[in-house]
Amino acid sequence: MAQRVPSTDLLARLAALEEQVATLRRTGWERDELPLYPTAYTAMAFSDATVFDTLWEGVLSPRTASLSLGLTLVGDQVAGVNTGGAWQVLFNGSVVWSGTALPSFTVQYASAVLDLLPYRGQSQLLVEIQTRRTSGATTGGRNGNGGSIGLSPRFARLL
Template structure:
């Protein structure tokens, strides 16, 4: 079996180490996507309830340090009345990120990086994305209960 004699030249050894570090840095940029599943049958999940309801969810084993999450949100308009609302992201039933949907009938984008370190010992982590209607029409609209809040994840990357 052939044996390799390590180089004694310092510059060659430094060059080899730099190449190895560059390779490690490139592999550190690889990201895994967390699949999130809609809880209804539409392409973009809509909710018209005044209580929080889950529109997207996924279960994972948290083996990374953080979750980079991006959302797309939009209100509704019923007979000239704009609908606003609120949304929240939950880990195992606890709210870890939340915000509002402005009653302006415009698309909004939200993104953040959520810390997964407190959940690393858990074998399963339930990730839920919920929304509710807080302002707008009370009748008509998509489901008949007034305006709807549309919510869709743009990305969910495990870092």
């Protein structure tokens, strides 16, 4: 098998490096999708808990500067009573983004770019998406405990 001896000429190495950088600039940024896994039994995870309940989670090695995350939320309606709630995103147990699910039976979309720089020194980062019911019916509904809040990630990209 032929052996290749690397060039020791500084100008030749610099020219090759400049060519590689130019190629990278032409191709643009690469984005990696972060897989998030449901902790419930449905594709759109629902929770009727009145305390925060983890619906989606994933573990990553924080090698990039940020995580672009998009969520889909929907409230519930039980016997004409609309259900509202709250949701939050946690990194290793600390809340980094939160919001409310309106007390209506409509779909909501939320998106943000979350900073991963404080976690770059860690080998693993647990990402959790949680929700809870804050208003609505207290009986009936999907699981019998009142209205539910549905939450599903639309996208999770490492930038």
